[in-house]
Amino acid sequence: MIRAFVLAVSLALFPVPGLAHKVVISVFPSGSQIEGEVGFTNGGAGAGTLVEVFDGDGGKLGETVTDDDGFFLYTPTAPVAHVFRADLGAGHVAKTEMSAADVAAIVGKAPASQGSAQAAAATPGAAATIAYAAGPATSVAPGVDADEIARIVRDEMRPLRQEIAAYKEKNDLQNILGGIGYILGLSGVAFYLAARRKLQAAA
């Protein structure tokens, strides 16, 4: 018994990269669009995943597909809560929500022409082209362009956001030892109950 316990503890102390292969999905405002990322927490494939978009009541608003790096773009048209759902098969499902207030801020920013181009939202390729082609086109304009600055800041922030997302999913030793502690405690409770039953039976 002690041997098995020592084995369990030494396994816990073994420096295994403690990453779950959990699916994560995150979304953030990106100018007039919503940008998001789908992937396994260990950095695995999220490429070519279908991401479905629903409103708060479960009605489907549209869908988009991730690119090779697991990123996707979606252009919101109505200031309602957006729920993004990705299904990577075999029970790997991830869901996230962007609140109505956040979406309203994005929709408010969108140019009128983009609002009518609802069909373009369903094809992320086209949406991506619009988003990134806008960069060089506006940079030739004199003066400082707010959209351009926003784009640069977003690009600079992206690795940081990924790192924070990865950090949130990290399992550290404290958690593992804490879990083992809980199991020990529960065994103790089970012992207590068993002992009480035995004493009552004897009495």
Next chain:
Amino acid sequence: MHIVDGALSNPVVIGGAVLAAGGIAKGLRCLPMEKIPVAGTLSATFFVASLVHVPAGPSSLHLILNGLAGLVLGWAAFPALFVGLLLQAVFFGFGGVTVLGVNTFNIAMPAVIVGCLLRSRLQSGTPEAAAVWGAVGGGLAVALTTFFVALALALTGEQFYNAAKLVFLTHIPVMAIEAFLTGSAIYLTRKVKPELFEAVAGAGS
């Protein structure tokens, strides 16, 4: 292996919870005082083993070791694995709290099946033969778990054959490793502590 929140339909989630509750109740009744330390140790082993990752293609897989739990504990594997799963859901977000019942059933039921089928073979025969049966049990438990996972997904709406094939194929390396680990563990136990299996037989199920 752990199905996450939101992947299954409500009837499947509720059905899984009812089956798991039944299994846990039965398991607790089959857990005499002498078996509590073993149950706790195997619960901790399962909890930790799931953090050991086996890289496989784009994703990675983790060990389950439910075969070992079933061979040693029988029905008592239900509460032991349930505790491990609960803590994994709370600490690491493996699976989720609403699908806990389904996950418990998917992982503990194969353990019980393997335990009932093979336990008698572990007590009789040489340690070498017991090791072989232990390896068979370790592999079989994972295979059965993939079957139950695929079944849960199929009841929700995914094509059973596709889901089963995907889950089964990606878990072949896990089966091989678990078969080896379970076989080794059983061999070691038979050599140094053969009374472990006899005690289980005495407790009965």
